Amino acid sequence: MNAPPLVSMLVSVLGGGAAALFVATLGIVGPTRVRDAYGTFRERARDASKYLGLLVVVLLVNKLARDVGPEVSWLLGWNVTGLIYAVEGNFVMHVQSLATPTLTAVLSAIYLSGYVFLLTFPFVAYFVATDRRPLKLTAVAYAVNYGIGLCCYILFISYGPRNLLPGQVESLLYVTYPQTQILTRQVNVNTNVFPSLHTSLSVSAALVAVRTYGEYPVWALVAPILASAVAFSTMYLGIHWALDVVAGALLGVASVEIADSVVDARTDETSST
Amino acid sequence: MSTSRLSRRSLLALTGVGLTSGCIRQLESTFSRDHQQQLSFSIKTVPADADAVATKVARYLATQLQRVGISASVVPVSREELLRSVLLNHDFDVYVYRFPLPWDPDFLRPLLHSRYAPDVGWQNPFGYGDLSLDSLLERQQTERGVVRTSTLTDAQHRIAENQPFTPVAIPHTARATRPDRVDWPVDEPIHSVAAYLGARPVETRRFPSRVPPTAAVGNVTTNESTQTTPATTDTATDAPQATNRLRMTMTDARPTENLNPLSTPFRSDGTFIRLVYDSLGRVLDDEMHPWMAASWDWLDDDSSTLSVRLRDDLEWHDGNAITAADVAFTFRFLADTSLGSLDQLVPSPEYRGRASLVDSVSAASSREVHLGFGDVDEAVALRALSVPILPEHVWEPYARPTSVSWLDGGRVTEALVRNNLEPVGSGPFRVTGTSFRESLSLEPFDAHFLATQTLDESLARFEGGFAFDGLEFIVAPSGGSAIKLLSDGVVDATAGLLSSDAVKSALATPDISVRTGVSQWCYHVGYNLRKPPFTNPRFRRAVARLVARPYLTESVFDGRAYGVMSPLATTEFSPTGESWTAVLDELRFVGNHRTGSLDTSSARSLFEDAGYTYSKSGELLVQR
Numbered sequence: 001m002n003a004p005p006l007v008s009m010l011v012s013v014l015g016g017g018a019a020a021l022f023v024a025t026l027g028i029v030g031p032t033r034v035r036d037a038y039g040t041f042r043e044r045a046r047d048a049s050k051y052l053g054l055l056v057v058v059l060l061v062n063k064l065a066r067d068v069g070p071e072v073s074w075l076l077g078w079n080v081t082g083l084i085y086a087v088e089g090n091f092v093m094h095v096q097s098l099a100t101p102t103l104t105a106v107l108s109a110i111y112l113s114g115y116v117f118l119l120t121f122p123f124v125a126y127f128v129a130t131d132r133r134p135l136k137l138t139a140v141a142y143a144v145n146y147g148i149g150l151c152c153y154i155l156f157i158s159y160g161p162r163n164l165l166p167g168q169v170e171s172l173l174y175v176t177y178p179q180t181q182i183l184t185r186q187v188n189v190n191t192n193v194f195p196s197l198h199t200s201l202s203v204s205a206a207l208v209a210v211r212t213y214g215e216y217p218v219w220a221l222v223a224p225i226l227a228s229a230v231a232f233s234t235m236y237l238g239i240h241w242a243l244d245v246v247a248g249a250l251l252g253v254a255s256v257e258i259a260d261s262v263v264d265a266r267t268d269e270t271s272s273t
Numbered sequence: 274m275s276t277s278r279l280s281r282r283s284l285l286a287l288t289g290v291g292l293t294s295g296c297i298r299q300l301e302s303t304f305s306r307d308h309q310q311q312l313s314f315s316i317k318t319v320p321a322d323a324d325a326v327a328t329k330v331a332r333y334l335a336t337q338l339q340r341v342g343i344s345a346s347v348v349p350v351s352r353e354e355l356l357r358s359v360l361l362n363h364d365f366d367v368y369v370y371r372f373p374l375p376w377d378p379d380f381l382r383p384l385l386h387s388r389y390a391p392d393v394g395w396q397n398p399f400g401y402g403d404l405s406l407d408s409l410l411e412r413q414q415t416e417r418g419v420v421r422t423s424t425l426t427d428a429q430h431r432i433a434e435n436q437p438f439t440p441v442a443i444p445h446t447a448r449a450t451r452p453d454r455v456d457w458p459v460d461e462p463i464h465s466v467a468a469y470l471g472a473r474p475v476e477t478r479r480f481p482s483r484v485p486p487t488a489a490v491g492n493v494t495t496n497e498s499t500q501t502t503p504a505t506t507d508t509a510t511d512a513p514q515a516t517n518r519l520r521m522t523m524t525d526a527r528p529t530e531n532l533n534p535l536s537t538p539f540r541s542d543g544t545f546i547r548l549v550y551d552s553l554g555r556v557l558d559d560e561m562h563p564w565m566a567a568s569w570d571w572l573d574d575d576s577s578t579l580s581v582r583l584r585d586d587l588e589w590h591d592g593n594a595i596t597a598a599d600v601a602f603t604f605r606f607l608a609d610t611s612l613g614s615l616d617q618l619v620p621s622p623e624y625r626g627r628a629s630l631v632d633s634v635s636a637a638s639s640r641e642v643h644l645g646f647g648d649v650d651e652a653v654a655l656r657a658l659s660v661p662i663l664p665e666h667v668w669e670p671y672a673r674p675t676s677v678s679w680l681d682g683g684r685v686t687e688a689l690v691r692n693n694l695e696p697v698g699s700g701p702f703r704v705t706g707t708s709f710r711e712s713l714s715l716e717p718f719d720a721h722f723l724a725t726q727t728l729d730e731s732l733a734r735f736e737g738g739f740a741f742d743g744l745e746f747i748v749a750p751s752g753g754s755a756i757k758l759l760s761d762g763v764v765d766a767t768a769g770l771l772s773s774d775a776v777k778s779a780l781a782t783p784d785i786s787v788r789t790g791v792s793q794w795c796y797h798v799g800y801n802l803r804k805p806p807f808t809n810p811r812f813r814r815a816v817a818r819l820v821a822r823p824y825l826t827e828s829v830f831d832g833r834a835y836g837v838m839s840p841l842a843t844t845e846f847s848p849t850g851e852s853w854t855a856v857l858d859e860l861r862f863v864g865n866h867r868t869g870s871l872d873t874s875s876a877r878s879l880f881e882d883a884g885y886t887y888s889k890s891g892e893l894l895v896q897r
Contacts, residue, residue, distance in 0.1 A: 067709065070351075074351065074354050079348055079349075079350065081348065082315065082347065082348050085346075159322075159349045163321045163322055163328070164321070164332075164347060165321075166329055167332075171321075174751055174753055175753055175774070178753035178754040178756065178757040181751055182749070182750065182757075182758075185710075190322050
C-alpha cells in the first residue's frame, strides 16, 4: 500500500546506482576484459561461492535481526547518544554550516546512489578480474562489517545528531527529499547510528580498490574519493555523528584486515588438501 | 549513604585507639566528610523523529541547567521506552514529554494523589506526596459547580507552589487533509472516532475520468476538479469500489506493534483503541453520552449505584454476543488483571484512575449492570463509563502471570503485556491486518449498533455509518514524508500531529489544507521525587524558574501553543485573581522570558537559597 512511493524511490536510487554501474563497467572494466573472462564464469562463481554465500547468510541474519535487534538493545543496550554529544559537541552543526542547495542535492545523491554504486561495482569488476582474491576479500569484508555492525547496534543505542539536536542540526536529506525517509526506514532503524555502516562499507570497498590499483587504476582513484564523500555526506545530511564516522572508518579497515586473514586461511586450507 | 558514613566513622574510631583523641577528632572530621561533587542528572525525552518539540524543550532545559552549574544531559529514548522507564519502572531523574488531558479535571487525582505514588502508569509517576493536596483532590470528586471550581483552584495553587512537575505548554493540534478527496465533519478533530464516522468521500474521487470537465460551477473554490455531484449515485453501482478506502498516515508506528488497550508503553491518546473497542459511554461535545449503553439511571438518591442498560443485540467482532457479564468482567479485570490468581492485585495502569471510581460491579441481568460508586459526584462518576469494554472469553485466559514471571517476581500478568494484534472488540471498526511498523488496516464492523440500530439524538449524526470500505493507517516516518504522501495522493489525511515545519510545507503545497484543533496534551517537565535533589521543593521551584514559556511557545512551538502554569489553564477551571498571580510571580522566569535569555547570577542565587553551594569554578555542588 505504501508501495508506489517506495517503488519510485527504489527505482530512482537503484537506477542512479545502476546507471553508474553500467558506465563504470564499460569504462573501467571494459568489454575486452568481460569477453576474456567469459568462458570461466561458472568456474569463477564456484571458486568464490563460499565467500559470497557467507555474505548472503550474514545479510539474511542482519535482515531478521533488524526487527528484533532494537527491542533487544532497549533491554541490554547502552545509550551512548549523550556521551557522543559530550565528546564531539556541535561538530555536525559546523559541517552543516557549509550547506547549499546544490551541495545538498549532490551529497544526497552520493549518500543514496553513489553508495549503492560504490558497494556493488566491486562485485562486477572483481568477478572478471585476473586476480580472484579481491572478490573473496570484498565479500568477506562486507560480511564482517555487517556482523560487527549488528553487534554494535545491539550493544549501543544511539540516535543521530538530527534526532538529538533538532533546530541546530537539520535533517537535510529528509527535509529536502521527504520521500527518501520512506525508503531508508525500510533498511535503517534510527537508533542504529554507531558506527556508521555507510562509512565502514565504503572504506572497506575503497581499501580493496586501492589494492587492486594494478588492475583497475581508475577505480583505485575513484573509490577512495567516493568513499570520503559518502562518509562526509552522512554528517552533512545530519544522519551521523563524527564519532560514528570515525568508528565506521576503523571498522572498515578492521574488516578488510579480518577478511584478509579469513581468505588466507581458506586458501591455505584448500591448497594443503 | 548514612550507613557507610557511620561505618567509616566507627572504623576511624576503632583504629584511633591509642592515638591522642585530639588528633583523632581532627582526622575524623577530615575523612568522614563526604566530598562534594557537581550535581549531574539526565533528562529523558523522545528523539526528534518522534517529537521534535519535546526534544527541543529538553535541550533548552539542559542548556539552562548547565548555565546554573548543573551537569544536565539529554537522553533520547523511544516513546515506548520513555513510557516504560517513567511510568512503569520510575527509572528517571527528569523527563520532558506530554501527558494526555482528559475532559474532566479529576485526572489530577490519580496523577498526584499520594495513594498512587507506589502505583504505575499515569498514576503519580513523580512519587509526589502531599496530604493537603490529597484531601483537595478527594474533595473535588464529591463536589460540583463553583464549590468544585474553588477546590480545584486551591489544588492548582498547591500544585504550582510545590511543582511536582512543571507544566510548559499545551499545543494546538494540526493535521493535513486533501479537501478534494475527503469531507471531514467540521466540529470534530481529525483522528477521532467521530471524525472517521463522519468523513465522506468527495464524489469526484471515485470517478476521476468520468466527470466531464465542462461543468465548471464557479462558486465552489477548492480547485479545478471541484464538481457538483448529480446522478453519481446511479453510476456508483457499476463503478469499481475496491479502492474506496480512507487512507491516513501516522508518524507513531506503535499501533502496528501492539493494540493491547491495557499496555501503557504503547498507548497514547486512545483513538485507535476507541475505534476497535466500545465503551459504555463516550464523551461527545464535552459530555458523556450513552454509547454501548442504551441508557443509565441512578438507582437511589445517594448517587451511589448506577444502573446501566446495554443496547440490544450487541456483538463482539468474533460474532459472540455481548452481555452484562462482559461489562462486569471488564471492571473486575481492570481492578485486578490477575483476577485473584496472584497474591496481590495487579490493576491495569492504563485505566487505574477511572476504574478506581467503581467500588462494586454486578450483572443484574443479561442486559443490565449495576456499578457501585464511592463518595463521588455524578459527573465524576461518569468518567468510569469511558473505559473500553473487553470480552471475557478472550481476556480471561490471560489473567495469569507472564511466562517470564521468574524474571520479575510474577507481578505482571499476560493481559498487561500481550500484543493483541488481532483485537476482538465491539467497536465500529475491526482490525483486518497489521504490518510491523508499516501499516494498520481496519474495516467497518457491519454488526455494530451504529450500523444496525436506530439512534437517538446524540448519536444520530453517525447514522449511515462509515462511508468507506476500509480505513488504513500508513506509517510515515516524519511530517515531511507524510505531506509528500499526501501530495502524491497516496493518502487522504494525516492522523498524527504535524510539527510546525510540516505545517508550513503542507500550507505551501497545492491541494492540501491544514486543520488545527483543540489540544489534548500538556508538555511538561516531570521530576522523580523519589530521589534527591528532586525531593526538595525549593530545588524544583528553582528549576521551574528556568523555563521561559513565551520564548518556548514562540520559538519551539512556533506560536502554536499556550504556555501554561497549570494543566487546567485552558479549561473553565483555570484559576484567576490576585492570589494566583502571586503564585505565578514566584515562579516567574529569571531573565527575559521573551528572548529566553537567563539572568544567570539571579538564577544561581535561587539555587543557593534552596540550600546548595557553588564551587569556585561555578559548579553546583551536592554531597555525595
